[in-house]
Amino acid sequence: MSAIFIIDTYIVVETAGPRGSVEPDRQIQVNHGVDKNFIITAEPEYETADVDVNGVFVASMANCTFNNVVSDHSIDASFSLFEYTITVSASPA
Numbered sequence: 001m002s003a004i005f006i007i008d009t010y011i012v013v014e015t016a017g018p019r020g021s022v023e024p025d026r027q028i029q030v031n032h033g034v035d036k037n038f039i040i041t042a043e044p045e046y047e048t049a050d051v052d053v054n055g056v057f058v059a060s061m062a063n064c065t066f067n068n069v070v071s072d073h074s075i076d077a078s079f080s081l082f083e084y085t086i087t088v089s090a091s092p093a
Helices: none
Strands: 009-016 020-023 027-031 036-042 046-053 063-066 073-081
Touching: 009 020, 009 036, 020 073, 036 046, 036 073
Parallel strands: 009 073
Antiparallel strands: 009 027, 020 036, 036 063, 046 073
8 A cells, every 4th residue: 555645736826917027927836835925026117006915905015925825825916107296496486
């Protein structure tokens, strides 16, 4: 008699809006108990607007780590164009 043991794996699904990326991208498998880091990068002249982890808004961040993975996860990032405020004054008015 013999036994075969297979480690549990979980799926982490990544989605990134236009003008940025999350690496590693798309859907990956992660072994049970492993830590997995994701890097969030906006294209030049853009910034990370929102990051949702498992459907919950967490903030704008540059990376996201799932520690001790024991279930499926998701990460969704959106990006926006930098906005600047320009104040103009003249003297004399």
